[in-house]
Amino acid sequence: MSILGAHMSIAGGYYKAVEIAATEGCDCVQIFTKNNNQWRAKPLTEEDVRLFTEAMETLGITHPISHDSYLINLGSPDKVLWKKSVDALVIEIERASRLQIPYVVAHPGAFTSSSEAAGIRQIARGINEVHKQTKKRTAQILLETTAGQGSNLGWQFEQLGAILEKVKNPDIVGVCFDTCHVHAAGYPMESDKEYRATMRKLNRAVGTGKVKAFHLNDSKKPFGSRVDRHEAIGKGHLGLAPFKHLLNDRRFKKVPMYLETPKGPRGNSTWDRANLRLLRKLIETR
Secondary structure, eight states: OOOEEEEOOOTTOHHHHHHHHHHTTOSEEEEOSSOTTOSOOOOOOHHHHHHHHHHHHHHTOEEEEEEOOTTOOTTOSOHHHHHHHHHHHHHHHHHHHHTTOOEEEEOOEEOTTSOHHHHHHHHHHHHHHHHHHOTTOOOEEEEEOOOOOTTEEOSSHHHHHHHHHHSSOGGGEEEEEEHHHHHHHTOOOSSHHHHHHHHHHHHHHTOGGGEEEEEEOEESSOTTOOOOOEEOTTSSSSOSHHHHHHHTOGGGTTSOEEEOOOOOGGGOTHHHHHHHHHHHHTSOOO
């Protein structure tokens, strides 16, 4: 059976995200460990850690994962922003490690005024520096597939592969596969033949074994649009077929999958419950 969950708010405390996840029928949960639109981070207390880890154990939620700040850009040619991004990602790794979260999902980065090749080098250099500063930490980086807006890298599987080739220790870097982003980037998954062809491309470029998490999102924008806009499952341009292929792919049965779909009025997470219920209906029983 697939491991399904959603991104949850930490408003009111990290443990609150776990409680909401359990209420909405999640198996796993994704969080931000700090405000995702600010550089600064409120200090993580021992009480934060205790309440979060106890809630995980008590409520039976597994596979916690975090997502880094949207401000981070390891691909930047600007030395000041690049250094600030490295420092911020180090903090993300440290916070996740303290919360016993094994992975931090990170958008690879954007090359802005430089070039694709230069951006790839910068990202790999940034990851190497982060690893150097977090050797004793347990959390690892997952590079997320992107839609390819602007100069964002990671929308082609080959770009992720090129980054991994330049990382000194690629064994401690994985991949997070986002369905909306992959669709927007121009990889078809509707028919079984298309899905298998896309996964072959992924396997050639980075290896399907590198995929340690999935973001399950439909897309508000059409195929190949290179625009990142999430939609509820089955309500967007992907439809249900790609999710059915994915949920029944034996290679990924033990890989956790997280919703990042719209929450509904006032952030009400009951829409997550409906999306999870729909996804579970797509799983074939054998």
